[in-house]
Amino acid sequence: MSISIKSSADIDKMRIAGGLAASVLDMITPHVVVGITTEHLDQICHKFIVDELGAIPAPLNYRGFPKSICTSINNVVCHGIPGEKKLKKGDIINIDITVIKDGFHGDTSKMFIVGKPSVKATRICKIAQECMYLGIEQVKPGARLGEIGQVIGAHAHAHNCSVVKDYCGHGIGLGFHEEPQVLHYDNGKTKHSPILEPGMTFTIEPMINLGNYQVVTSRLDGWTVTTKDRSLSAQWEHTILVTENGHEILTHREEENVYTQKAVQSLL
Ligand code: MF3
Ligand code: CO
Ligand code: CO
Numbered sequence: 001m002s003i004s005i006k007s008s009a010d011i012d013k014m015r016i017a018g019g020l021a022a023s024v025l026d027m028i029t030p031h032v033v034v035g036i037t038t039e040h041l042d043q044i045c046h047k048f049i050v051d052e053l054g055a056i057p058a059p060l061n062y063r064g065f066p067k068s069i070c071t072s073i074n075n076v077v078c079h080g081i082p083g084e085k086k087l088k089k090g091d092i093i094n095i096d097i098t099v100i101k102d103g104f105h106g107d108t109s110k111m112f113i114v115g116k117p118s119v120k121a122t123r124i125c126k127i128a129q130e131c132m133y134l135g136i137e138q139v140k141p142g143a144r145l146g147e148i149g150q151v152i153g154a155h156a157h158a159h160n161c162s163v164v165k166d167y168c169g170h171g172i173g174l175g176f177h178e179e180p181q182v183l184h185y186d187n188g189k190t191k192h193s194p195i196l197e198p199g200m201t202f203t204i205e206p207m208i209n210l211g212n213y214q215v216v217t218s219r220l221d222g223w224t225v226t227t228k229d230r231s232l233s234a235q236w237e238h239t240i241l242v243t244e245n246g247h248e249i250l251t252h253r254e255e256e257n258v259y260t261q262k263a264v265q266s267l268l
Contacts, residue, residue, distance in 0.1 A: 003171055003180050005199035010173065011241060013104040014201055018239045018250030020053045021106035024097045026253055032093065032112040035086050038071035041095065042082035045069045049099055058098035058105055058176050065223060070096040070109070077164055077207050077215050077225040077233040089115030092125055094235045098176065105172050107203050108251035109237040120210065120232060127159050128208040128234035135184070135204040139240055139247035141197055146190025149183040152206050162213035164233070167225070169203040172239055178202075196242045201250070205237030 006014060027048050028041060046068040049057045057068035065081070072080035072094040073087070080094075087093060096109035111125040134155050135148040148169075156163045169182030180194055184206040211231025218224040227233050241248045249256075 003194060003197075003200055003202075004173060004178060005197060006173060006201055006241075007199070010104065011199070011201075013102045014106070014173065014239070014241065015248075015250055017055070017099060017101040017104040017106035018108070018252075019106070020049075020055055020101055021097045021099045021108045021239070022251045022253045023053070024049060024099065025095065025108060025110055026255070028095060029112070032095070032114065033087065034089055034115050037084050037086050038073070038080070038082035038093075039067075039084055041071060042067045042069050045095075045097065049097075053099065053101070056100040058100050058107075059096075062176060070094070072096070072225075072233075072235070074232055075227045075230045077209070077227060078167055078235060079223045079225050081221055081223055087114045090118055090121065091115075092121045092232060092234060096235075096237065103174050105174075105176050105239075106251055107172055107176070107205075107237060107239050109205065109235060111234050111236060123159075124161065124208065124210050124232045124234045127156065127161055128206060129236045131155050131163075131184070131206040131208055132204055132236040132238065135206065136238060136240060136247060136249065139196060139204075139242055141242060141244065143196045144190050144193045145180060145182065145196060146187070146193035148204060150186045150190055152204075153185040156206070156208050162209045162211065164207035164209060164213055164215055166215055167205075167207060169205045169237075171200070171202045173201055198242050198244050200242040201239065203237055203239050205235060207233055207235045209233045 171178030
């Protein structure tokens with residue numbers, strides 16, 4: 001098992017790929033409204049990534065995935081395939097963007113609440129976002145990779161939510177999914193997990209369920225992952241670089257202001 005250490009030239013390219021992925025989420029935000037189909041969201045993103053960014057949408061044809069983005073609504077945990085389904089009032093949707101620029105990947109996702117947010121929708125989206133930021137806060141040289149999952153699991157459980165175990169964050173760079181696997185729960189082996197070093201790049205992307213942690217994959221399309229108990233699920237994702245002093249969020253968006261980070265600081 002080996003985790004690649006990116007050179008400063010690689011890091012420059014990762015920063016660019018991350019920034020481009022983040023810009024796709026900003027671009028698509030005003031389009032996420034009642035009545036639009038997820039297929040239409042996919043088309044808009046595909047065109048923007050290819051024509052405006054001169055980049056490649058990594059999901060398209062990745063292990064046979066048929067579209068350029070993932071759109072996961074309500075009880076869909078991840079890997080939802082864009083289609084003819086229209087967004088309706090109260091839906092929660094994760095849009096997951098991965099672009100390749102100059103060979104390097106940037107991977108990020110966020111939740112959107114469509115129309116008037118219900119208490120349940122707001123709660124699961126907020127807890128999942130807090131879980132991601134708490135995980136990110138652990139990233140610094142010398143920390144153990146397992147500490148990320150420990151804080152995420154603790155926060156989710158403190159709020160009576162569960163953490164999906166079947167899907168993890170991942171190393172990222174020239175490869176979409178590189179080593180290591182980044183667990184979002186405590187597997188009891190943190191002391192034996194890798195020590196973080198400057199130049200490592202990986203994603204943190206907790207999937208948090210309102211109900212049970214168990215998930216099922218669609219037998220029809222082979223991709224769509226849903227909660228077994230049909231409860232709501234939310235996910236947020238950033239691509240993170242370990243720096244000399246801590247970390248850099250390579251997929252940071254302007255809208256993620258001090259307020260979001262401060263809110264999480266107060267939880268630490
Ligand atoms: N972007 C997802 C991740 O965070 C992976 C999607 S794979 C796909 O790792 F094939 F479904 F696109
Ligand atoms: Co992703
Ligand atoms: Co990812």
